[in-house]
Amino acid sequence: MLEPLRQGLPPLDPATVSNAASCALPARYEAVREARKFTRNTLDQWDLGERFDDVCLVVSELVTNALRHALPASAQRMPEQTPPVRLHLMRWTERLVCAVRDPSHDSPVARDSDDFSAESGRGLFLVDSFSDSWGWHPLAGTLSGKVVWALFRLQPARPGVVPAPAE
Template sequence: MTPLSDVTSGTAALRPDPGVGIRPDSGPATACLPYSAESVGVARRLVATKLLEWGLPGLVDDASLIVSELVTNAVKTGCQTRLVVAVRRPSDRIVRVLVGDGSRMMPVMIQTRPGATSGRGLAMVHKLTRGRWGVTPRPFGKVVHADLSVAAARR
């Protein structure tokens, strides 16, 4: 497994080490990140590295876009408690990307005008997950999760 320090510094290899082999049963990945724009790239690398370790390169682009949108939304809340990014395999058919932040404000999908330069993030998450995303309120914030089908990556 790639050390978190390699992921955060950007030096993580974005493909499995051929000498180690792919371990589809390897554990989840979690990182606590600062509320900063730089955390978006760190989150993308964390998710991509884990998906490649699991042998799921077909999910990297969609999962990277999803985690980018969710972390960007979390950073915009202005909270300074803790921002947590995780990627899990709740089953062999699902990859779940999670982003937790310290804001109790729930994300809302909005209708954007054709010329709008922002506001499409959750609509993209909704489309990429085929509507399989949601929010869990927590005592001091929330966790947004987005599920991707492993079968879709293998087509």
């Protein structure tokens, strides 16, 4: 899942993830609120609460897109039979990645950012604007579907400042 996250940055070693959290989200629009709450709690635990506004906006857009475009039409009628959308938050020393996994193999499509009169379709434009980079890739092996991710660069710890221990 992490291979495509390189994009001009030093390589990520999955073994160096300092924190990771994930949650399954039901196939209903109320899941966006649940994703925001999960993100708030996780970022607070990781002492990244100051990044909440940008990260929450991106998480909301990624989850909304997965619910709107990546689930079969029957998902809203029978959510218990639909593979859930899954939100993953992963933190390295200087990076935070938000990834949303869904059962669709279709690529996300960014609409023209100049059409602000449209009722919808600006989600990926917002993701692009508020994150440092984003992308997607199909899943392989036993997992089916795709992952759409957004990367946020974090400020490195200042020399001589010892971070508070995790609880």
